[in-house]
Amino acid sequence: MYSYIARQPILNIKQETVAYELLFRDGKSNTFPSINPDQATSKIIVDNQLRLGLEEVTGNLPAYINFHAEALIHRFPSFLDPKKIVVEILEDVAITDELLAVCKSLKQKGYTLALDDYIFDPQWDVFLPYIDILKVDVLELSMLDISRSLSRLKDYKFTLLAEKIETKKVFEQLKLLGFTLFQGYFFAKPEMLRKKNILSSKKHIMDLMEHANRPEFDFDAISEVFSKDVVLTYKLLRFINSPGYGPSKEICSLKHALIYIGDLELKKFIALLVLADLAEGKPDQIIRVSLIRAKFCEKIASIKKIDQNPPTAFLTGMLSHIDGVLDQSITEVMNILPVHKEIKTALIERNNYLAIYLALSLALEQGKWQQAKRIANKIKLMDEEYLNAYQESIHWSDAMLAIT
Incomplete structure (x- = not known):
């Protein structure tokens, strides 16, 4: 499945593109769908920022994003870097x-x-x-009305942006009135972009919503929900890497991630997921493989007590196929996730103890029994130990997918 978004350029007096307004679309038709505007905003954030970043859509130019009342009250803009977005407040919201x-x-x-x-x-x-910016709808007002209204606001220091410009004549007139930013069909219609979408399980999102509504957070129970869904885990890590948390923290486990952001921010994250209604379809084979690898690495880490870090091993296995989910290289993905350096080393360089656990899982996954045996011998694992662990991981993964 794919997510769709349109972007319309915003230009300066020299007709140079200096930003883009992002517009939600739910299909190939380049029109706004009949959905709640808060839901549209949430989908822009979830499908783009929590995927690989809005900068991928805008080419590192600022993104103008519409925020309706609920999206603002939920503080959804705070997920985004203030240097990279302009928060557009719709004039039809309740004051x-x-x-x-x-x-x-x-x-x-x-x-x-x-x-x-x-x-x-x-x-x-x-x-x-x-x-900071007044976006004036020039189709709704005459030039005389705009001029008179601006004189009333002469004591304010705004940047004036004229939208819905359709002719060169209007463009020239607005420049004389002090407008310095421009947008409209005279310059360019919204351009459609298509991205591969990332789907999470509706059951898992509903479980998270249930936990979010309880008086006290049970971080162990919530961590269990995330442990069943690689897509939710990825989005959680992207959320942690948002500007509201300052320098990125190296995350070692799911519970570590949840405690790090705290219950209030976690509720905000869950509200975003629910409002965006990520929920269509069931996890595919990539998700199943990711879950098997996660559980297997966790089990091997538990057997090899010297490492003392099964949760980190679980997160390593879960993220090992995220490049397949996103159609991006694993290096690109790791560069935008705040995970522990041992996890990054395992997934990019493949040369630490976590990488060995993962290599063993891959060998079993591909039916390379002799290779699996050689890897197991290196870390002094008995055949029965790793074979049973792998079988149990398959059963656990299938059980998790059965309830989605």
Whole structure:
């Protein structure tokens, strides 16, 4: 399955592209679907930022993203680097004290805020001290109306962005009125992009939502849910690598990851997943293989007590096939995940104890029995130990997939 997104360029006076507005699409038709706008925003974040990063879509230019009321109140912009996005506030959202408080908070954190489809409605005046960009809908207003309205706001220091420009004449007129950014069909229509989508199990997301609604978090139980779903684990690690946490922490295990971000941020992450409704389809063979490898590496680490780190081994196995999920090289993926250096060494360089566990799993997976025996001999494993561990890992994986 694929996710779709459209991007429309935003240009300066020299007609150079300086940013893109990202627009959600749910199919090949280059039109906005009939879905809740908060859901559309969540899907843009989940399908793009939590995949490999918005910069892949924008070519490292800033991304303008629409945020409706619920997405703002849930603080979804805080998942994203304030240097890479512009938070567009839709003018048709309900004006509340809570929304104003969110805007103040985002502004203090360094986010650039824009009022989208702005038509100079005075009820938005209370927000203007926190707004950096006014996106004026030039189809809704005459040039005279725009000029008069701007004179009323002359004491504010805005960047003026004119949207829905359709002719060169309008473009030239708006430049004279002080507009410095421009967007519209005169320059370019939204360009459709297609990406391979990453699907998680609906059952697992619903389980997480249930845990999130409990008075106290059970990190062990929540870790168990993540341990069944490689896609959710990947998204969790991408979430941890978002700008809200400062320098990346090297994660050694799922429970470590969950405790590191804390229950409040974890609830935010779960809310994002639920609202985005990731949920279509069941895990394919790649997911099954990832689960088998994860459980097998964990079991071997438990047998080899000298290593004392089964959870790290589990995470190594689970991420070992993430390149197949994302259609990206394992090196590219590891560069954007805050996992422990031992895990990265195992998956990229393949030359530490975790890599040996993984190599043994791959040999068994491919039916290379002699190679498996040689690897097992190196780490002094008996045939019965690793064969039983692999069989048990298959049963565990199948059991996990059966309940999704």
